[in-house]
Amino acid sequence: MTNVxxxxxxxxxFGELWEHSLRDLGVKAAxxxxxxxxxxxxxxxxxxxxxxxxxRFLGQEHLGxxxxxxLGIPHIPAVRCEAACxxxxxxxxxxxxxxxxxxxxxxxxxxxxxxxxxxxxxVSMTLAAAGDQEWEAGIGLTFAGLYALMARAHMxxxxxxxxxxxxxxxxxxxxxxxxxxAQFNMAVTLEDVLNSSVVADPLRLLDCSPITDGAAxxxxxxxxxxxxxxxxxxxxxxxxxNDAVALHDRKSIVEMQAAKMAAKKAYEKTGLSAKHMDVAxxxxxxxxxxxxxxxxxxxxxxGRGGKFVESGAAALDGEIPVNTTGGLKSIxxxxxxxxxxxxxxxxxxxxxxSINQIKGAKTGMNLNVGGSGATAVVNILGNELKGx
Amino acid sequence: MTNVxxxxxxxxxFGELWEHSLRDLGVKAAxxxxxxxxxxxxxxxxxxxxxxxxxRFLGQEHLGxxxxxxLGIPHIPAVRCEAACxxxxxxxxxxxxxxxxxxxxxxxxxxxxxxxxxxxxxVSMTLAAAGDQEWEAGIGLTFAGLYALMARAHMxxxxxxxxxxxxxxxxxxxxxxxxxxAQFNMAVTLEDVLNSSVVADPLRLLDCSPITDGAAxxxxxxxxxxxxxxxxxxxxxxxxxNDAVALHDRKSIVEMQAAKMAAKKAYEKTGLSAKHMDVAxxxxxxxxxxxxxxxxxxxxxxGRGGKFVESGAAALDGEIPVNTTGGLKSIxxxxxxxxxxxxxxxxxxxxxxSINQIKGAKTGMNLNVGGSGATAVVNILGNELKGx
Numbered sequence: 052m053t054n055v056x057x058x059x060x061x062x063x064x065f066g067e068l069w070e071h072s073l074r075d076l077g078v079k080a081a082x083x084x085x086x087x088x089x090x091x092x093x094x095x096x097x098x099x100x101x102x103x104x105x106x107r108f109l110g111q112e113h114l115g116x117x118x119x120x121x122l123g124i125p126h127i128p129a130v131r132c133e134a135a136c137x138x139x140x141x142x143x144x145x146x147x148x149x150x151x152x153x154x155x156x157x158x159x160x161x162x163x164x165x166x167x168x169x170x171x172x173x174v175s176m177t178l179a180a181a182g183d184q185e186w187e188a189g190i191g192l193t194f195a196g197l198y199a200l201m202a203r204a205h206m207x208x209x210x211x212x213x214x215x216x217x218x219x220x221x222x223x224x225x226x227x228x229x230x231x232x233a234q235f236n237m238a239v240t241l242e243d244v245l246n247s248s249v250v251a252d253p254l255r256l257l258d259c260s261p262i263t264d265g266a267a268x269x270x271x272x273x274x275x276x277x278x279x280x281x282x283x284x285x286x287x288x289x290x291x292x293n294d295a296v297a298l299h300d301r302k303s304i305v306e307m308q309a310a311k312m313a314a315k316k317a318y319e320k321t322g323l324s325a326k327h328m329d330v331a332x333x334x335x336x337x338x339x340x341x342x343x344x345x346x347x348x349x350x351x352x353x354g355r356g357g358k359f360v361e362s363g364a365a366a367l368d369g370e371i372p373v374n375t376t377g378g379l380k381s382i383x384x385x386x387x388x389x390x391x392x393x394x395x396x397x398x399x400x401x402x403x404x405s406i407n408q409i410k411g412a413k414t415g416m417n418l419n420v421g422g423s424g425a426t427a428v429v430n431i432l433g434n435e436l437k438g439x
Numbered sequence: 440m441t442n443v444x445x446x447x448x449x450x451x452x453f454g455e456l457w458e459h460s461l462r463d464l465g466v467k468a469a470x471x472x473x474x475x476x477x478x479x480x481x482x483x484x485x486x487x488x489x490x491x492x493x494x495r496f497l498g499q500e501h502l503g504x505x506x507x508x509x510l511g512i513p514h515i516p517a518v519r520c521e522a523a524c525x526x527x528x529x530x531x532x533x534x535x536x537x538x539x540x541x542x543x544x545x546x547x548x549x550x551x552x553x554x555x556x557x558x559x560x561x562v563s564m565t566l567a568a569a570g571d572q573e574w575e576a577g578i579g580l581t582f583a584g585l586y587a588l589m590a591r592a593h594m595x596x597x598x599x600x601x602x603x604x605x606x607x608x609x610x611x612x613x614x615x616x617x618x619x620x621a622q623f624n625m626a627v628t629l630e631d632v633l634n635s636s637v638v639a640d641p642l643r644l645l646d647c648s649p650i651t652d653g654a655a656x657x658x659x660x661x662x663x664x665x666x667x668x669x670x671x672x673x674x675x676x677x678x679x680x681n682d683a684v685a686l687h688d689r690k691s692i693v694e695m696q697a698a699k700m701a702a703k704k705a706y707e708k709t710g711l712s713a714k715h716m717d718v719a720x721x722x723x724x725x726x727x728x729x730x731x732x733x734x735x736x737x738x739x740x741x742g743r744g745g746k747f748v749e750s751g752a753a754a755l756d757g758e759i760p761v762n763t764t765g766g767l768k769s770i771x772x773x774x775x776x777x778x779x780x781x782x783x784x785x786x787x788x789x790x791x792x793s794i795n796q797i798k799g800a801k802t803g804m805n806l807n808v809g810g811s812g813a814t815a816v817v818n819i820l821g822n823e824l825k826g827x
Contacts, residue, residue: 052541072573106495110564111572113523113684116813120683126700128679129814130529133519135501141518145533152539153440176498184499185460291516295508296501312514425504426517 054274054436055150056283059088060395065265065383066234073109073165077118080266080388081161088270088280092122095270096155098129101142101162102387107177108166118161135181136336137421138162139267139390140291140428146271147289156273162391163266174262178386181422183297195259195337197298197423199251202339205305206253208354211342213253215357217244219338220257220380222366227377229406234263234383258338263383267392274436284398287323287414288431290316296425305354309427310347310418317416317429318349325349328431329412330400331371332393334420335378341365344418345373348429367407375400375407390419390428401434442662442824443538444671447476448783453653453771454622461497461553465506468654468776469549476658476668480510483658484543486517489530489550490775495565496554506549523569524724525809526550527655527778528816532677534659544661550779551654562650566774569810571685583647583725585686585811587639590727593693594641596742599730601641603745605632607726608645608768610754615765617794622651622771646726651771655780662824672786675711675802676819678704684813693742697815698735698806705804705817706737713737716819717800718788719759720781722808723766729753732806733761736817755795763788763795778807778816789822 061083063076071079077100085092100114111117115129132142139162146158166174179188182197205211221241227233239257247256277283292312295301302308318324325348333344342356350371351359359365365373376382376396379389397415399405414433420426449471451464459467465488473480488502499505503517520530527550534546554562567576570585593599609629615621627645635644665671680700683689690696706712713736721732730744738759739747747753753761764770764784767777785803787793802821808814 074573104494104500106492106565106568109572110568110576112492112521112568113570113810113813115522115529116681116810117571117684119681120688120813125683125688126680126697128532129522129681130533130679131521132533133500133521134503134517141503144516145518145520145536148533148537148540148542151541152536154536154539177494180494180498180500182501183505184497185462188498291518292514293504293507293517295513296505300508300513309514422501422504425501425508 058280062267084268101139135421162388164385211357223378227381260379446668450655472656489527523809550776552773599745611766615769648767
């Protein structure tokens with residue numbers, strides 16, 4: 052069985068990048084990942100693009116061929132993969148399966164989204180396409196609205212507090228202060244979050260990840276090629292599970308069953324569990340989602356995510372440092388790029404060259420979520436192959 | 440090495456399907472493929488959706504989770520794959536690689552597009568997103584315009600005639616007369632084509648495939664599972680190659696280099712060549728593309744595609760029967776579905792249960808093209824495993 056390693060990662064600055072087109076961003080991130088791996092573009096045998104909605108944001112589909120050409124490797128097979136805000140992760144997983152199949156020995160993954168060229172209301176409508184158009188978006192339910200429903204239910208059922216939600220944002224903004232790629236480097240206080248304007252009650256502006264342009268990339272290779280590279284980080288498991296798109300069709304709205312199932316498969320595959328993780332990236336598109344994600348991954352009991360964050364257990368010096376470089380909240384959330392950006396950050400932690408480096412980190416995981424939880428991808432990475 | 444078989448195919452009627460939503464179409468085609476295989480949905484371990492632009496056509500992304508849920512299998516990993524009009528084929532190829540990797544033993548592919556809910560000018564702009572937005576679409580170059588440039592250059596360089604272009608449409612409409620799934624069952628004459636209104640000179644209305652709603656599906660399984668099914672048809676090769684998206688960045692506009700490269704890889708992998716093929720499906724989105732495709736696949740010399748069609752060599756009783764059920768021209772072209780629909784038709788021919796059955800057909804191929812040739816996928820299928 053072929054094993055797969057990440058041997059180079061790179062990303063652009065995240066933010067409102069008026070001076071760069073989507074293809075520029077994709078190429079810059081890809082070049083950074085290749086540079087990080089000390090590899091030439093010619094090594095790449097397959098290209099996978101994670102992108103949610105360039106068709107609506109920019110009138111441009113067919114990004115596989117477009118970015119391959121702009122990278123100077125126009126003839127390699129290239130595909131765009133989409134699963135809403137988990138597009139980056141399904142692209143990464145497709146590259147992983149491509150190498151596992153024996154078809155390619157080196158595959159490049161580029162997650163990219165350029166969102167700020169549209170007016171804000173059009174962005175909300177475009178993002179609403181990640182939900183169920185006929186049952187949710189069509190009646191005006193935006194993503195802040197969907198996560199607000201989950202937050203309110205979680206507060207009602209488990210006693211999660213408005214302050215605990217705010218603590219997620221405070222912590223992630225604190226972690227992102229020194230991240231040179233982050234859209235927002237400023238720290239925020241509990242009062243800042245609690246006094247920010249209401250977006251969809253109980254969620255306020257500072258509970259919400261921003262609208263962002265940006266790209267991230269990773270070079271994946273087979274174990275056969277990995278020997279040529281310094282510091283390969285191994286993908287010990289890459290697992291996906293799904294659920295109904297419409298929130299009302301789920302078994303429960305206070306948990307993410309897809310995330311739980313994907314984590315379970317990843318743990319079973321590796322023989323590892325939450326307690327073996329040294330670092331984690333989770334999908335804090337809204338503050339409530341970090342809380343529900345921590346529960347889904349088994350870092351705490353169901354319903355205890357708010358208390359877990361409040362206790363400091365997810366802080367840089369906590370039992371499981373989460374979103375150590377700022378999360379979606381501080382770094383920004385270019386939707387198709389986020390899953391790949393999470394991998395960049397986990398890889399840097401496991402190589403020992405991250406900002407806010409967690410000392411001795413050897414094993415880490417990420418959870419990237421599409422929609423309000425209909426797609427979940429969990430990867431477990433390690434700087435050694437054991438457990439794979 | 441795991442081999443992969445197609446054990447069930449199905450599709451909806453193609454046409455203006457006002458009474459069906461996109462999810463309905465996807466589910467109907469999937470159910471037809473499962474029914475054809477005499478399999479339950481529970482067998483499916485991965486779902487791949489081929490779709491170009493539901494985000495712009497309908498405000499709905501995240502089709503993987505959506506269609507999985509509507510099929511009653513909400514928790515399996517599901518991804519949407521996109522490469523413009525080759526989206527169906529990149530979805531199929533992703534399913535093929537997934538099974539090759541050992542991750543899944545059964546994967547379902549659904550190609551689907553619902554195009555007629557938009558006004559015609561909006562459809563043209565949406566399809567233009569398959570080209571280069573900054574260099575082509577942005578200056579008003581539609582797909583009919585791009586293929587018209589290729590047609591004019593081909594006529595100039597090789598002496599291809601306006602009548603030869605028309606013969607492609609006449610033949611495909613003739614082949615589609617008795618296809619119950621086709622959007623247009625009427626025959627057309629040479630005069631009909633030559634007198635139809637100009638769309639982009641030299642291409643006329645009856646040189647152009649229509650705007651269509653529809654879906655097609657195929658159930659793929661590993662050789663381990665294939666034993667349980669009647670009449671498996673084997674995917675002997677599934678190869679993709681790409682080229683620059685913008686026509687002006689290509690080496691030549693009178694040939695499709697990506698299609699030639701994909702075909703070469705597929706022939707090398709199988710040890711087969713054009714002369715071994717009993718039947719072929721090619722991408723006649725515009726009449727000129729069938730001519731260029733026949734050259735790319737090696738059925739005739741470069742520049743001789745027009746004469747090849749004129750000679751009757753591509754007819755049902757010719758040396759290589761092409762588009763035996765009507766092609767994109769007669770059946771319709773729901774862009775994300777077409778690559779999968781081609782596979783349905785090749786599978787039926789190789790099983791011996793097609794309309795216009797080619798007697799004794801054992802080996803067949805398809806060419807599905809994205810954009811004006813930037814993505815090309817070639818599959819070679821056989822009713823025996825030899826050559827794989």
